[in-house]
Amino acid sequence: MPLYYTEDQAMLAESVTGFMADEGGIKKQLRHWRDINCKDGFGHGLWKQFAEMGLTGMLAAEADGGLAMGHVEAGIVLAEIGRNLTPSPFLTTSVMGVTALKDASDELRGRWLPGIIAGETVLAVAIDEGAKHKPEKIACRAERAGNGFRLTGAKDFVIHGTSADAIIVAARTSGSDSDHDGVTLFAVPKDAAGIGHNAVRLVDSSIASHVRFDGVELDGSAVIGEVDGGRAVLNKVLSAGRIGAAAEQTGVGGGAFAMTTGYLKTRKQFGKLIGEFQALQHRAAHLYSELEIAEAVVIKAQQLLDGGSERAELMVSVAKAKAARACNLAVREGVQMHGGVGMTDEYDIGLYMKRERALTEFMGDANYHAERVAQLSGY
Amino acid sequence: MSELEAFRAEIRAWIEANCPEEMRRPVQGEDDICWGGRNFVFKNAAQKAWMEVCAAKGYTVPDWPKAYGGAGMSPAEAKVWREEMARAGARPPLSSFGIWMLGPALLKFGTEEQKVHYLGQVARGEIRWCQGYSEPGSGSDLVSLQTYGEDKGDHWVVNGQKIWTSYADKADWIFCLVRTDKTNVYQGISFLLFDMTTPGVTTKPIKLISGSSPFCETFFDNVKVPKSQIVGQLNRGWDVAKYLLGHEREMISGAGDGAQTSTIGKVLTRGGLDDPMLRAELAAFDIDALAFAAMGEKFLDEIKVGKAHPAQPNMMKYAGTELNKRRHELLMAAGGSTALEWESEETRGGAPARSWLRTKANSIEGGTSEVMLNVVAKRILELPGA
Numbered sequence: 098m099p100l101y102y103t104e105d106q107a108m109l110a111e112s113v114t115g116f117m118a119d120e121g122g123i124k125k126q127l128r129h130w131r132d133i134n135c136k137d138g139f140g141h142g143l144w145k146q147f148a149e150m151g152l153t154g155m156l157a158a159e160a161d162g163g164l165a166m167g168h169v170e171a172g173i174v175l176a177e178i179g180r181n182l183t184p185s186p187f188l189t190t191s192v193m194g195v196t197a198l199k200d201a202s203d204e205l206r207g208r209w210l211p212g213i214i215a216g217e218t219v220l221a222v223a224i225d226e227g228a229k230h231k232p233e234k235i236a237c238r239a240e241r242a243g244n245g246f247r248l249t250g251a252k253d254f255v256i257h258g259t260s261a262d263a264i265i266v267a268a269r270t271s272g273s274d275s276d277h278d279g280v281t282l283f284a285v286p287k288d289a290a291g292i293g294h295n296a297v298r299l300v301d302s303s304i305a306s307h308v309r310f311d312g313v314e315l316d317g318s319a320v321i322g323e324v325d326g327g328r329a330v331l332n333k334v335l336s337a338g339r340i341g342a343a344a345e346q347t348g349v350g351g352g353a354f355a356m357t358t359g360y361l362k363t364r365k366q367f368g369k370l371i372g373e374f375q376a377l378q379h380r381a382a383h384l385y386s387e388l389e390i391a392e393a394v395v396i397k398a399q400q401l402l403d404g405g406s407e408r409a410e411l412m413v414s415v416a417k418a419k420a421a422r423a424c425n426l427a428v429r430e431g432v433q434m435h436g437g438v439g440m441t442d443e444y445d446i447g448l449y450m451k452r453e454r455a456l457t458e459f460m461g462d463a464n465y466h467a468e469r470v471a472q473l474s475g476y
Numbered sequence: 477m478s479e480l481e482a483f484r485a486e487i488r489a490w491i492e493a494n495c496p497e498e499m500r501r502p503v504q505g506e507d508d509i510c511w512g513g514r515n516f517v518f519k520n521a522a523q524k525a526w527m528e529v530c531a532a533k534g535y536t537v538p539d540w541p542k543a544y545g546g547a548g549m550s551p552a553e554a555k556v557w558r559e560e561m562a563r564a565g566a567r568p569p570l571s572s573f574g575i576w577m578l579g580p581a582l583l584k585f586g587t588e589e590q591k592v593h594y595l596g597q598v599a600r601g602e603i604r605w606c607q608g609y610s611e612p613g614s615g616s617d618l619v620s621l622q623t624y625g626e627d628k629g630d631h632w633v634v635n636g637q638k639i640w641t642s643y644a645d646k647a648d649w650i651f652c653l654v655r656t657d658k659t660n661v662y663q664g665i666s667f668l669l670f671d672m673t674t675p676g677v678t679t680k681p682i683k684l685i686s687g688s689s690p691f692c693e694t695f696f697d698n699v700k701v702p703k704s705q706i707v708g709q710l711n712r713g714w715d716v717a718k719y720l721l722g723h724e725r726e727m728i729s730g731a732g733d734g735a736q737t738s739t740i741g742k743v744l745t746r747g748g749l750d751d752p753m754l755r756a757e758l759a760a761f762d763i764d765a766l767a768f769a770a771m772g773e774k775f776l777d778e779i780k781v782g783k784a785h786p787a788q789p790n791m792m793k794y795a796g797t798e799l800n801k802r803r804h805e806l807l808m809a810a811g812g813s814t815a816l817e818w819e820s821e822e823t824r825g826g827a828p829a830r831s832w833l834r835t836k837a838n839s840i841e842g843g844t845s846e847v848m849l850n851v852v853a854k855r856i857l858e859l860p861g862a
Binding site: 099100101358361362369370372373375377378379381382383385386389390391393394396397398411412415416418419422466467468470471474475476 | 551552555739741742744745746755756758759760762763764766767768770771773774775777778781783791794795846848849850852853856857858859860861
């Protein structure tokens with residue numbers, strides 16, 4: 098399969114790009130929700146519009162009312178979310194959440210998917226425990242109790258945790274914290290008794306929650322996939338989240354880069370456009386090269402994931418790491434090349450820097466994925 | 477089964493049936509490469525057989541038209557060919573500047589007669605070409621070249637000197653940039669082809685820091701070149717040169733070349749390397765190598781259907797050569813003092829050190845990294861005054 102968009106994908110990209118430029122822009126969304134200190138950090142109106150365009154259920158099976166699309170298509174949406182810094186529950190709900198639900202019972206899919214497809218339901222995913230992503234270790238426990246489970250423990254960096262109608266939680270149902278087996282995924286409804294939130298605003302003004310589960314009683318029907326065999330589903334959710342975040346980062350990096358080259362073509366110093374200086378030209382050209390490479394490896398990994406390739410896991414980590422490094426360079430160079438105004442809240446370039454930082458941390462930073470690449474490569 | 481999958485099965489079976497065992501081992505160094513040409517000495521019978529069996533099917537140049545010695549494969553089919561070759565670990569049957577550089581230029585700018593005559597010889601491995609571009613005073617500033625062809629009616633008389641002419645001492649013919657109008661800088665250069673045995677042509681190998689001599693100085697002393705041996709229009713050779721440079725840069729970038737973009741972490745840690753810092757560097761390198769391999773694949777896919785930016789080969793060359801230099805820095809670091817050995821049997825005559833030194837030319841030959849960045853800034857980013 099060639100590494101460029103098919104005709105259908107190019108059409109999707111065109112319509113999403115136009116739509117997001119009109120509706121998802123920084124002033125209309127990110128700055129608006131930030132400045133009114135919105136408790137969700139995103140707009141439900143836009144989420145509804147996503148649904149009207151068929152985006153919220155794009156990954157869901159046709160039998161479930163979705164469009165049965167893949168990660169290449171989801172990545173098209175995420176890149177535009179990144180380019181516009183649009184706060185949206187799309188990644189946690191429509192990409193990670195729907196990926197999890199694909200392995201869920203008819204009952205669970207029937208309970209959550211229609212709301213997602215209609216743009217009324219939001220999902221969060223609770224995996225991390227502690228400040229760094231390390232899903233190899235899961236200590237949050239779900240003990241068998243009667244016909245169901247009792248969930249106890251804490252999760253961190255749960256994006257949209259307080260706005261979510263349900264949280265997908267990776268919990269330990271047997272074994273010790275670092276065991277591979279013994280993990281189970283649960284769909285925990287927001288109104289379950291015993292959930293406590295400590296919501297915090299992050300540097301990019303998204304809202305994350307430190308979630309505590311204090312003996313939350315769960316019905317057996319809340320289980321997604323196999324009891325104790327949840328890694329299989331969890332790995333799919335992780336891959337979906339990682340490649341999704343990488344796609345979003347290419348958008349963030351691309352947006353920052355466009356803004357920066359635009360600035361180089363208009364800002365004058367020493368009687369010249371600063372873009373005439375070779376010191377800046379070479380750095381801009383190097384950055385272009387890094388962003389192109391990041392985009393290429395992201396679409397490669399998306400295709401491998403969609404095709405069920407055995408190399409997908411490795412290439413997803415490569416893509417997440419490369420996108421993080423390239424995007425990080427884009428925002429650092431962006432702020433530096435903007436000079437003083439790059440430090441002001443008024444200019445948008447700083448917002449790109451903040452978003453990049455949060456996305457890099459989400460589902461594992463470049464170092465985490467470098468370690469994974471080494472391990473998956475056998476060293 | 478789709479048509480393409482049927483084609484894949486056919487190619488896979490053909491390679492299986494025709495590629496000799498010896499030609500499925502990784503290329504160890506330059507002397508494993510089959511260059512073809514009048515004076516080429518095949519390393520073994522397998523190398524000769526593999527080239528000939530491929531040439532007979534047009535597989536030395538799979539995407540060239542059949543009329544010019546190719547197999548007429550579509551972009552999708554050529555990709556299948558590359559994938560199946562890589563899968564089998566098969567060596568390229570023939571490598572040459574004729575295939576990578578002159579061929580594409582002739583396909584675009586050559587006359588029908590030139591195409592039939594020269595391309596067929598390239599495809600069959602009968603002629604080895606070299607490239608006469610750089611001069612002592614014209615490196616990055618190539619267009620300032622001084623080698624002059626004086627008009628003598630039915631021929632030119634060429635005088636001047638080229639430098640960094642790769643394998644000029646082994647080549648049969650040269651494609652050469654020659655000034656044919658001293659009053660016009662860009663539109664005063666012609667693209668000429670001539671036989672290296674023409675009286676007045678001499679070559680002198682240049683010994684490099686690696687100890688080998690892949691490059692030569694090439695001298696022209698009253699060399700007669702018939703007028704029929706011009707490619708493109710008189711004084712418009714710069715257009716041909718630029719087009720060809722794109723292909724040269726694509727080649728040097730290593731796009732689609734599994735050897736240059738493969739990972740090294742696993743190989744280098746096999747001996748029980750116990751250095752967490754080096755391991756981390758290797759992982760960082762492997763990420764960049766795998767990402768660049770995807771870039772190479774995307775670039776080749778896009779270029780075949782006209783989706784790539786025309787200046788994109790410059791980016792590819794920059795990124796690919798910088799990556800290759802880093803690869804060899806890491807190979808040296810992992811090799812430690814063993815990799816320093818210059819002549820030992822264990823290092824196959826100092827191969828690691830010599831290869832490491834050779835890679836330093838990658839970001840100079842065919843346009844320096846700095847020139848590549850200039851071109852990207854100007855033509856892709858459209859920065860002012862670039």
